[in-house]
Amino acid sequence: MKIEATSRTPLIEINSGYCLIKGECYPEDISEISIPIMKEIEQELLSVEKFVLELELYYFNSSSAKLLFDIFDKVDEAAADGLDVQIKWNYRSGDDSMQEAGEDFEEDIKNSTFKMQEI
Template identity: 35%
Template sequence: MDSLNIPGTGRTPTVAFDFATGHLRMSGESYPDDVATFFGPVFTALRAYLAESVLIPIQFDMELLYFNSSSAKVLMNIFQMLESVARVGRPVSVIWCYEDSDESMRELGEDFSEDLHHVAFSLRNVPVGSIG
């Protein structure tokens, strides 16, 4: 399956999904004008990838500086998709990166992690300026 690469803008995150290696990454900020239009291709590609019977471990790096409530719903949907495949045996890890001084992003990561029981979810504190 081909990779999915969407360059980030001031309002949308960079999406770098390397399906061949199982390394998925989203970085930057997420508050698109039209969430459905931006994330539609992301969901389509991710659903197709997760439907394959390949058991390559998945590592999802979340490196967001900011996201709005509409994007939070999208992220929860993505995490639920990952939880579904992890529940049936596919190794999935999420690495939630947040900057040193950003307690709200750390807390949001903690909140997301509470809903995931089969995904290995870890929080990573990174230096300011290294996300994005």
């Protein structure tokens, strides 16, 4: 699955155990991206041996924070069941707010590998 970025939504790519979410994230209607993303991730988790979730966000609104939390929750649950799950949280150099957001999410991730990376 690939959904191109718009000025308010990120590039989303989900393919063979890899999911990339990159860009701005404050959609007009969160369900326009949350429904396809959650559906695709759920299917992927059933069929892969390893799952890598890579995020590079510049700004996300509070509705998107809930979506991100739900994605992390879903993949972390799969990790608890034994799947090898890696989460990469990339943030642009000097972007304190995205660094802090990553640190916040990390606190609730119990079973996956979580890596923060300044890019």
